[in-house]
Amino acid sequence: MNTSSENTIRIYVMGSAYEVPRGLTIMSAMEHAGWRFTRGAGCRSGFCGACSTVYRQEGDYRLRFVLACQTEAEDGMYLVQLPFTPAPRVSYTLAELNPDENVLLQHYPEIARCVSCNTCTKACPQDIEVMDYIQAALRGDIAQTASLSFDCIQCGLCSMRCPADIKHYHMAQMARRIYGRYMSPVTAHLEERIAEIEKGVYEEEVEALVKMTRSELEEIYAARVVE
Amino acid sequence: MNNAAYFPGCSLKAEAGDYERSAAAVMEVLGQPLEELERWTCCGTVYSLTDDDLMHQLASVRNLIRAQECGADEIVTLCSMCFNTLKRSKVFIEQDSARLETVNAFMDEEQDYEGGVEVFHLLEILRDQVGFESIEGKVTRPLSGLRVAPYYGCTLLRPREIGIDEPDTPTILQDFIRALWATPVEFAFQAECCGTYQIVDSPEMVLEKSHRILNSAMRAGADVLVTSCPLCMHNLRLCYEELRSSLPEKRELSIIYLTQLAAIAFEVETGELPTSMAKLVEGLPTSMELVP
Amino acid sequence: MPSATKLEQFVGFRERVEMLSGENVFACYQCGMCTAGCSFADEMDVLPHQVIRQLQLNNWKVLECNAKWICASCLNCQTRCPKGVDLSKLMEAMRQIYLRQQMDNLELNKYSIDQIRCLPQIALVASFRKKTG
Numbered sequence: 001m002n003t004s005s006e007n008t009i010r011i012y013v014m015g016s017a018y019e020v021p022r023g024l025t026i027m028s029a030m031e032h033a034g035w036r037f038t039r040g041a042g043c044r045s046g047f048c049g050a051c052s053t054v055y056r057q058e059g060d061y062r063l064r065f066v067l068a069c070q071t072e073a074e075d076g077m078y079l080v081q082l083p084f085t086p087a088p089r090v091s092y093t094l095a096e097l098n099p100d101e102n103v104l105l106q107h108y109p110e111i112a113r114c115v116s117c118n119t120c121t122k123a124c125p126q127d128i129e130v131m132d133y134i135q136a137a138l139r140g141d142i143a144q145t146a147s148l149s150f151d152c153i154q155c156g157l158c159s160m161r162c163p164a165d166i167k168h169y170h171m172a173q174m175a176r177r178i179y180g181r182y183m184s185p186v187t188a189h190l191e192e193r194i195a196e197i198e199k200g201v202y203e204e205e206v207e208a209l210v211k212m213t214r215s216e217l218e219e220i221y222a223a224r225v226v227e
Numbered sequence: 228m229n230n231a232a233y234f235p236g237c238s239l240k241a242e243a244g245d246y247e248r249s250a251a252a253v254m255e256v257l258g259q260p261l262e263e264l265e266r267w268t269c270c271g272t273v274y275s276l277t278d279d280d281l282m283h284q285l286a287s288v289r290n291l292i293r294a295q296e297c298g299a300d301e302i303v304t305l306c307s308m309c310f311n312t313l314k315r316s317k318v319f320i321e322q323d324s325a326r327l328e329t330v331n332a333f334m335d336e337e338q339d340y341e342g343g344v345e346v347f348h349l350l351e352i353l354r355d356q357v358g359f360e361s362i363e364g365k366v367t368r369p370l371s372g373l374r375v376a377p378y379y380g381c382t383l384l385r386p387r388e389i390g391i392d393e394p395d396t397p398t399i400l401q402d403f404i405r406a407l408w409a410t411p412v413e414f415a416f417q418a419e420c421c422g423t424y425q426i427v428d429s430p431e432m433v434l435e436k437s438h439r440i441l442n443s444a445m446r447a448g449a450d451v452l453v454t455s456c457p458l459c460m461h462n463l464r465l466c467y468e469e470l471r472s473s474l475p476e477k478r479e480l481s482i483i484y485l486t487q488l489a490a491i492a493f494e495v496e497t498g499e500l501p502t503s504m505a506k507l508v509e510g511l512p513t514s515m516e517l518v519p
Numbered sequence: 520m521p522s523a524t525k526l527e528q529f530v531g532f533r534e535r536v537e538m539l540s541g542e543n544v545f546a547c548y549q550c551g552m553c554t555a556g557c558s559f560a561d562e563m564d565v566l567p568h569q570v571i572r573q574l575q576l577n578n579w580k581v582l583e584c585n586a587k588w589i590c591a592s593c594l595n596c597q598t599r600c601p602k603g604v605d606l607s608k609l610m611e612a613m614r615q616i617y618l619r620q621q622m623d624n625l626e627l628n629k630y631s632i633d634q635i636r637c638l639p640q641i642a643l644v645a646s647f648r649k650k651t652g
Contacts, residue, residue, distance in 0.1 A: 116286035276611035385594035420593035424645030
């Protein structure tokens, strides 16, 4: 069956076929087909993780995992959106945590169920080595967990696919927070700047800005020095 | 050692850090420093015993692939449970080409595992590659008079096909202890189970099993008990804490890793020792005193 | 608690256990060496050699015994069996029949952060592998 023409392709959304123009992102293609996103769309720039999409290409045995706003729709895609992952997040007070080597395991004990199947990594639209950071977390390496998971946008596809029911992205967020609070190097210039702000060094300047008109603001914005 | 990669396992990076530190120092002295495998993953700690369950072999095979990737033909472990799991998985997967093919096809993001990476426990390396005589030669502080109970537990010895010594009458730990000039104290429960992972949901049962082991070792007259398993260590120390209050004041048992014993004899980094062990070490003659 | 109806579906119960374990339960001649050497027999409602006997009789009710969860695969029985039967594999097969039907033996949700703090990851990994599916 010839499903595409020179200018159009055929995609399938929730089982129904749609003829859409070539060259659109999956998200735009679906909107073109008449779908309206009330959930599952956010920044439209690949940062918010709301538009996680699962698809299977005709003739491919694999499921593929992408962000709808970042991926071009192709002919023969069978698509489904996963705007929400039912993965509970553990509550904790960062300042009261004891950041010992076991802390991630205590809050997310199911990481000990990891069988190293690597399905999470294969599901990650951000190309993160998800299994590796779960393994790092299991052995108590918080810095490594934080570093490997840095590009995570919390789309939740890893947790949807995991046969061990791990909540990877919440656990990794906790690791990054612990790293930031307890382990990252202190930057001296930040401390200095905060002290300056507290002393009121910049108050005069801020007040001047507040009093400016819109056109004055636009003028100084356009003339700003870009590093 | 041949081209060997050291597989630490999770515990060695956490609760059993003293085991790794002392082992690293000891192997340095013996001229065969441990080189850690890159990107290793948790082995799963217990070998899956069902014939059709390939999913739970993945972690082990992935580690064998990591060894293959860096050109290592051996994996060396310190943890008895890692040793058992990795070695049994290796045997299981290499026994049947269909299994190996299925696992390789599933892990299509990795290079295929070709088979042939060997798995050894450190004790085997010490016995078969370093040699206990060489160990004896490196001793600077002989542990003369120290009565040491060799605690094998389960996973170093069983099943027979992969065990490092004869399951019912092992001698490897005794020989190791002798090489350090200490006196091995054999005891009835030296290869019985400490209760293992049942500590998670049946701690009373584990304490009872561990209690029998400690009692048996102390009744045989041991001052020290050595183990190679971080989980045995956890359970035995937990049990010992409970037991200690009922012991006569001077009757103590120091539970340490086998490499800590060697580190004491080599006078290198031992990791943290129990107070009772530190006291015993103070009482040992130094090498100077032994010179005639 | 596991439902009996789910388990009763196992018509060829013995064959299922033999297939999962790769063991032949009829090799056993009931000498009792496994029970004699078992560190955990005192905790079990059905003793190790009795488990094999019930398997020989194809009595699926033996699935409900606590012995399968208590067995920690220490392999004393396997090393000493004169007939080469690996009882630890039979126990694992019975555990797997439960776990593959989402009948876990460990309720992870009921563990508090403080309880887990006292447990090493080596114990958690092991018990999750043996008691959750």
